[in-house]
Amino acid sequence: MDSHTVAAQTAETAHAEHEHPAFLRHHFESVEQQRESATFGMWLFLLTEIMFFGGLFCAYLIFRNWYYPAFVAGSHSLHLWAGTLNTTLLIISSFTMAMAVHASETRVRKALIGWMIATIILGSGFLCVKAYEWHDEWVEHHVPGLNFSPQGFLHGTKDYPDDKLSLDMAEKTQVYFSLYFAMTGMHALHMIIGVSLLTILLIQAWGGKYVEGHVAPIENFGLYWHFVDIVWIFLFPLLYLIRRHQ
Amino acid sequence: MSTILTLPDQATARLPKVSYLNKEYGLKSWLLTGDHKRIAMLYFISITFFFFIGGAMAGLIRLELLTPPSDLLAADTYNKVFTAHGIIMVFLFLVPSVPATIGNFLIPIMVGAKDLAFPKINLLSWYLYVAAGTMMISVLAFGGVDTGWTFTTPLSTHYLNTHVISAGIAVFIAGFSSIFTGLNFIVTIHRMRAPGMTWFRLPLFVWSHYAASILMVLGTPVLAITLVLVILERTIGIGVFDPTKGGDPLLFQHLFWFYSHPAVYIMILPGMGVISEVISTFSRKRVFGYTAVAFSSVAIAVFGFFVWAHHMFIMGISNYSALVFSLLTMLVAVPSAIKIFNWSATLYKGSITFETPMLYAFGFIGLFTIGGLTGVFLGSMGMDIHLTETYFIVAHFHFVMVGGMLMAYLSGVHFWWPKITGRMYPEGVSKLAAVITFVGFVLTFFPQFILGYLGMPRRYAAYPPEFQVLNVFSSAGASVLGVGYLLPLLYLTWSLKYGKIAGANPWQATGLEWQIQSPPLTENFVDTPIVTHEAYDYEWLESKKGSEVPTVG
Amino acid sequence: MHFISPVLWQFLIKWLTYFAIFPPEASSIAPYADALYFFLIAISVVGLGAVALLVVTFSIRYRQEANPTPTPIEGSTLLEATWTIIPLILFMICFVWGALLYFRIYSPPTNAMNIYVVGKQWMWKVEHPGGQHEINALHIPINKPIQITLISQDVFHSFSIPAFRVKREAIPGRYNTEWFEATKVGTYHLFCTQYCGTLHSQMIGEVVAMTPEDYEAWAAASTSGNSLAQNGERLFASLGCSSCHNSGPNAHGPNLANVYGSHLQLKNGSFVTVDDAFLRDTILNPTMHEVAGYAPIMPTYQGQVSEEGLIDLVEYMRQLNSQYRIDQTIDNSAAQSIQTGATPPGTSAPALAPGAVKP
DSSP states (O other): OOOOOOOHHHHHHHHHHTOSOTTOOTTSSOHHHHHHHHHHHHHHHHHHHHHHHHHHHHHHHHHHHHOHHHHHHHHHTSOHHHHHHHHHHHHHHHHHHHHHHHHHHTTOHHHHHHHHHHHHHHHHHHHHHHHHHHHHHHHTTOOTTTTOOGGGGSSOOSSOGGGOOOHHHHHTHHHHHHHHHHHHHHHHHHHHHHHHHHHHHHHHHHTTTTSSSOOHHHHHHHHHHHHHHHHHHHHHHHHHOTTOOO | OOOOOOOOOTTTOOOOSSOTTTSSOSHHHHHTOOOHHHHHHHHHHHHHHHHHHHHHHHHHHHHHTTSSSSOSSOHHHHHHHHHHHHHIIIIIIITTIIIIIIIHHHHHHHHTOSSOSOHHHHHHHHHHHHHHHHHHHHHHHTTOOOSTTTTOTTHHHHSOOSSHHHHHHHHHHHHHHHHHHHHHHHHHHHHOOOTTOOGGGSOHHHHHHHHHHHHHHHHHHHHHHHHHHHHHHHHTOOOTTOGGGTOOHHHHHHHHHHHHHHHHHHHHHHHHHHHHHHHHHHHTSOOTTHHHHHHHHHHHHHHGGGOGGGGOTTTTOOHHHHHHHHHHHHHHHHHHHHHHHHHHHHHTTOOBOOOHHHHHHHHHHHHHHHHHHHHHHHHSHHHHHHHTTBHHHHHHHHIIIIIIIIHHHHHHHHHHHHHHHSBOOOHHHHHHHHHHHHHHHHHHHHHHHHHHHHTOBTTOSSOOGGGHHHHHHHHHHHHHHHHHHHHHHHHHHHHHHHSOBOOSOTTOOOSGGGGSOSSOBTTBOSSOOOOOSOTTOHHHHHHHHHTTOOOOO | OTTSOHHHHHHHHHHHHHTTSSOOOOBSSHHHHHHHHHHHHHHHHHHHHHHHHHHHHHHHHTBTTTOOSOOOOOOOHHHHHHHHHHHHHHHHHHHHHHHHHHHHHTSOOTTOEEEEEEEETTEEEEEOTTSBEEESEEEEETTSEEEEEEEESSSOEEEEEGGGTEEEEEOBTSOEEEEEEBOSOEEEEEEEOSOOSTTGGGOOEEEEEEOHHHHHHHHHHHBOSSOHHHHHHHHHHHTTGGGTSSSSTTOSSOOOTTOTTOEEEBTTSOEEEOOHHHHHHHHHOGGGGOBTTSOSOOOOOTTTSOHHHHHHHHHHHHTOOSHHHHHHHHHHHHHHHHHHTOOOOOOOOOOOOOOOOOO
């Protein structure tokens, strides 16, 4: 463990002469300490998010192991183009977010605002595609509990004629879709929160913040955004790409 | 009886002119505060409120159980009452009790910082707690929930028509309150220690909160997702826990207990931190085996993650996995034993006085030892078959939680009361309350061990007549216990106005919190302290007394 | 208990049960459970005593009046090691002993008499193989190992007989088993110990342990006429099972003679021992248990058979130890369908490669 100490002298002089940036909170001794604490806090929070999604991944592992044919058929019924598009949108949005952090560090206001807007647009695009997909599942009677019917899985499809399941295994696709909606739903919720927070940060950046040296909020939000992206990168193959090689 | 209490001359003593209590006035200055001490006080008031509601539920339970038939409460009502007791006591009292009140107040001061790392998140944490509590009260007002605090599926998902979803949301929100508190502590302890405050100079109180915070941060999210899945299953009808849809109810058990076992260590570790401070102060010496006690806290946290299925020994898990969990359960018992022996050894060649915090600490040592040892009974898998789901379990967890944790909480409240309020509590009546609590506790819960071995099941509103005598003993004890808990409510409130002025260090204790005024300034320290000595350095304290250095601030 | 004087043991147990602070020891495993309990109490008393001794003597000897100057002591690695290792050893003994007891309680002997129990809100339904049905009661003979096959129809329940020191969870969707051998004639409590809703505390009953002769008399007087296996046979025919599961050359499904207890090879190459749980799950989820050599055309019966019906079918297959018995079933069902004028149930299936079953 490191014994992270701060030179008392720096703290005293800075405090005595009030020569610190406006964004330094008074319970911190220095900007460095504040920045490091904020980043540490965000990483810890992301660790809690890993544990949060972990429960869902655990359930997924177990049920995929038990009901593999149902998971295969369920996965094949998803629109690969939609998932791929979403993955692309998110990866690009992580790039734009990283560029926004860079703009904040290099103190270029126009760039910061531009990259943030781009990220919001890409994130919103993701959510639109997801909404379309969910609507489609509703139409196809794949929503567990509400209007689920295994009928569609009793015969194979054009692309996957081997996806024909017997009735008891077709019933198990409901478990697959339960996990699909829970996992993509949780992820979408985090995306919505992310886009909302980013909008708030954008408004603040418009007002002049985050280009005077106070990079931490943009940086830490970037961490959150990248994390949500990584969760999707796990969800995509697990949900969409089960035995797609034909 | 001799005492180490050293108070300033009451004729001339005054509370400090400026402190965190009177720095600003007005409701807004409290409700929008960032000061960790004020937030601790907000927590203190709300936690006490919920404790007494949970206690009232307990009173109803014990009243009902005076007689074999379910005559006082209808079966449904009884089920709602014990559910409320469990949810309120676990999530709204035990989990936040020491960390959110005493921990919030003291952690920044003990590490030498001006506040926690994230004051706004600290305040958010309190608001989430209040929201969760309000939601829970409204659940009770609107008819209650009767799942038991364990929300067992498929009962909770498909077979009840009470307010399961609202209760689940309330617990979910309380969970995030806990996560944010833990997150704050970890970052503060890592990043905001004063110059010279190395890890091994930290008070053991900080170590135990660090360990508990790791559990809070890593374990609570799993409870959160589990509750989300239960709520989705109840609203939409997804079937991950429903065997008729291909799901598995045992999956819920695994996910639920993955959090709820570490939760018990979240509850007890901060209490153990309090005991370390109290025992060392009232023996006037350093805790025996500081390093062992510090590491044992972390060991409990780590091992605590790997024992959850000992709550599931009879549920049909494979015999071999049960073997692994039983072995690990035995291993997690060892660090707690180490602590008990270390505390006992601290008394050796000490100079011991018996003020109220010390009485509560002794109560803790005795009752927690019994509670912990009965945990070994339950970890022994063949014995667990007979004992599980009976009153033996109820007795076991009340011994560790009430006889252990609650006693530690009261010990800490009394110990730091002068620091928090600037005034002393009345020693005579507080000692009486401690003894009453101890007697009431043993009378309430010891008979339950016997009832458990006899086979009396948990959560029974009615029971066979031959169990009545022991139940009557237990209920009688509960009334004594109730008196023991009401007394502090009364005399502590009284002391706010009429208690003796305490001064900065009435206990002549070491630790940064005792070097500042009582009550402390909002910014805790005027100048950042520079730490040059080890924790519990009573020799340094003695040498300091010789040259009366004015206390910092 | 063989290594403690039996006289002393009997005296202790009698004294404890007389004062109603101890349940009766009414099963073969109870004395073993109690022995472990007394050991655990002993080490707890020793442990608590040691701590209490230390705390009390130090408090008196080193109180402030007696010892005004404390002596700072950092620690002692030797002491730390001592009070780490000794508790660890004691806890390991508890672990091993508990593990042995656990395996003993949850490993039924092969000659155990099987009784089925279905838990439902808020009653226990007990079914003896001979067709005797009980609600909230269990009549058993003493000195005979009894296996309970347990399942729930709705939520979690727990089947607990304190006098026998056994308990097992009744879970919806899967069988759990426990076993015991009653040693003393008498009536004992039966409890549901897993909270299951409103009338959880009413889900109690009686276990009546009787001499074997009394049990025979009771069984003869309480039978409803058909044994579980006979009910199962009826279901087997009415659900159309025999149309695939027969001994004909073009049978679509494996022959079920002697299937109980046999080793089957599944499609994925693994082997499985056929027991109650396997049979129940195959009826409900046939695709999960595709047997090597057969096409996966068995339909699911989820929703068409109750838990009692599944028990009947399982019991029928348990006793299906000869081809003659199967032929009897087919004859019986054919006779029935001739009487009703219906055609025997059959399926139209695609051409298959017939495979041999490996018993």
